[in-house]
Amino acid sequence: xxxxxxxRFSMILPGMLMLLLPHLATAETWYVKKSSTKLQxxxxxxxKVLVRLKQGTPVKVxxxxxxxxQVSAGGKTGWIFRFKLSKKAPAQKQGEGDVLGTLGGNxxxxxxxxxxxxxxxxxxxxxxxxxxxKGATSESIQAVKDMEDxxxxxxxxxxxxxxxxxxxxxx
Amino acid sequence: xxxxxxxxxxxxxxxxxxLGLLLWVVPSYSxxxxxFLKDVEKSTQPQPKPRQEELDITIEEPKAPPPEAQxxxxxxxxxxxxxxxxxxxxxxxxxxKQSVNTLQALQPIxxxxxxxxxGRLAVEVxxxxxxxxxxxxxxxxxxxxxxxxxxxxTRPDIDYHFAILNTASPNAFAxxxxxxxxxxGLLRMIENEAQLAGVLAHxxxxxxxxxxxxxxxxxxxxxxxxxxxxxxxxxxxxxxxxLIDEVSNVLFTKGLDKxxxxxxxxxxxxxxxxxxxxxxxLQNFIRKLGKSREGGNSIFMSTxxxxxxxxxxxxxxxxxxxxxxxxxxxxKRFFSVFKRPGKS
Numbered sequence: 001x002x003x004x005x006x007x008r009f010s011m012i013l014p015g016m017l018m019l020l021l022p023h024l025a026t027a028e029t030w031y032v033k034k035s036s037t038k039l040q041x042x043x044x045x046x047x048k049v050l051v052r053l054k055q056g057t058p059v060k061v062x063x064x065x066x067x068x069x070q071v072s073a074g075g076k077t078g079w080i081f082r083f084k085l086s087k088k089a090p091a092q093k094q095g096e097g098d099v100l101g102t103l104g105g106n107x108x109x110x111x112x113x114x115x116x117x118x119x120x121x122x123x124x125x126x127x128x129x130x131x132x133x134k135g136a137t138s139e140s141i142q143a144v145k146d147m148e149d150x151x152x153x154x155x156x157x158x159x160x161x162x163x164x165x166x167x168x169x170x171x
Numbered sequence: 172x173x174x175x176x177x178x179x180x181x182x183x184x185x186x187x188x189x190l191g192l193l194l195w196v197v198p199s200y201s202x203x204x205x206x207f208l209k210d211v212e213k214s215t216q217p218q219p220k221p222r223q224e225e226l227d228i229t230i231e232e233p234k235a236p237p238p239e240a241q242x243x244x245x246x247x248x249x250x251x252x253x254x255x256x257x258x259x260x261x262x263x264x265x266x267x268k269q270s271v272n273t274l275q276a277l278q279p280i281x282x283x284x285x286x287x288x289x290g291r292l293a294v295e296v297x298x299x300x301x302x303x304x305x306x307x308x309x310x311x312x313x314x315x316x317x318x319x320x321x322x323x324x325t326r327p328d329i330d331y332h333f334a335i336l337n338t339a340s341p342n343a344f345a346x347x348x349x350x351x352x353x354x355x356g357l358l359r360m361i362e363n364e365a366q367l368a369g370v371l372a373h374x375x376x377x378x379x380x381x382x383x384x385x386x387x388x389x390x391x392x393x394x395x396x397x398x399x400x401x402x403x404x405x406x407x408x409x410x411x412x413x414l415i416d417e418v419s420n421v422l423f424t425k426g427l428d429k430x431x432x433x434x435x436x437x438x439x440x441x442x443x444x445x446x447x448x449x450x451x452x453l454q455n456f457i458r459k460l461g462k463s464r465e466g467g468n469s470i471f472m473s474t475x476x477x478x479x480x481x482x483x484x485x486x487x488x489x490x491x492x493x494x495x496x497x498x499x500x501x502x503k504r505f506f507s508v509f510k511r512p513g514k515s
Contacts, residue, residue: 034327055328083323083445090328124283126404127291130411140297144290147303147332147350150310152318160315161446164364164501167319170447 045168289348301338326379364501369453373439426474
């Protein structure tokens with residue numbers, strides 16, 4: 001190889017690498033929508049559960065298939081049902097009983113839309129007092145409490161989906 | 172270095188830079204069907220306005236609040252004074268007033284307050300619509316289907332509660348904070364699990380998209396209140412009264428803005444589809460409801476846009492669900508739980 005050509009290539013190559021490296025390093029980050037989301041060994045609902053991820057956990061998406069995304073999180077690589085992931089990062093958990101400041105705005109609304117998981121048990125005392133004051137019957141109030149107490153266990157839901165070939169079990 | 176070498180180096184570096192840029196940019200904007208569909212639909216919509224939320228499906232933006240909601244105001248004080256003193260001209264004052272009103276309208280209501288409002292309205296639903304229907308097996312089934320579609324909704328991180336109302340009239344409701352109701356009359360009209368999933372997902376969509384709260388956000392009762400907290404509600408029983416009256420009026424009498432109903436239809440169909448159900452379940456049920464005598468006089472019909480309009484809207488965007496017929500409707504499972512004469 002002539003010397004001049006060698007010099008040219010030796011200059012071009014590092015430049016090329018410099019330009020390509022950031023691109024190669026870029027991987028999409030998605031977030032877990034709900035706690036207890038399964039990271040599984042394969043792109044199959046029946047495969048081994050490697051770990052259950054918490055809501056808001058960021059995951060790096062490596063590969064996408066129709067139903068599952070291959071992701072890495074916390075040093076583990078596995079597959080997650082795609083609709084359990086969101087492109088939006090959840091906002092920080094909001095203070096209870098507080099709003100997001102005195103002035104609104106799109107950013108605040110965005111934070112509200114994707115606010116962190118919430119689980120408030122029971123009919124609020126203010127709701128119950130108001131209902132009683134307005135003459136609602138005890139049966140109606142109790143019906144709401146029963147409704148709130150009714151829980152579907154995750155295993156039961158999983159079995160239900162498997163039987164119906166739904167969700168991650170769909171074909 | 173030779174002058175020519177420098178020139179070649181410069182040109183080569185530029186070419187590589189362009190190549191690198193392309194490699195960087197093109198994958199980020201590679202063809203994405205969802206995005207393509209969004210773009211196509213946005214371009215056909217009269218008022219495209221991006222929303223700040225996770226969107227895997229197209230959003231049809233609700234129409235602007237009615238003019239009377241934008242008038243009022245309670246914010247005339249300093250701005251009005253500024254105008255009368257000549258500090259602001261009329262146009263500037265108007266813009267400022269609108270901005271202040273918009274900011275107030277955008278005040279977010281936190282989950283705890285949302286649940287307090289929704290819980291109170293849930294009591295109202297039981298009071299007005301026959302109480303709870305007693306069938307533990309059917310209740311379990313409704314909860315399983317409802318939870319399944321809620322898990323793939325745009326707001327899966329709150330608790331959803333499902334109940335059956337003991338009324339023969341076909342009704343379904345959602346109140347803020349996660350309360351979903353279907354009447355036994357409506358269930359009797361349903362033909363399979365995919366239709367049930369579509370109906371429940373429509374109600375879940377009202378909650379996940381905070382439709383009732385959007386209406387409340389424009390309420391005159393909230394004018395001048397910067398933060399609607401439980402403490403504020405507790406100290407102002409009159410305010411809580413008004414809020415409940417207003418949302419009750421919307422949910423049980425007037426109905427939500429029809430664009431919000433169309434949005435809930437589209438989201439509902441999408442949630443059912445994400446869960447693996449035949450996505451045409453909701454529209455088939457809507458068509459059936461429109462043809463039925465039972466539906467005719469129900470509150471469900473008076474608080475929703477016409478079934479024909481809803482069906483046509485859904486059909487317009489139906490083409491995005493490729494191979495829809497391959498998805499299960501689960502009619503057998505539905506009738507094995509909800510036994511009806513002549514059905515098995």
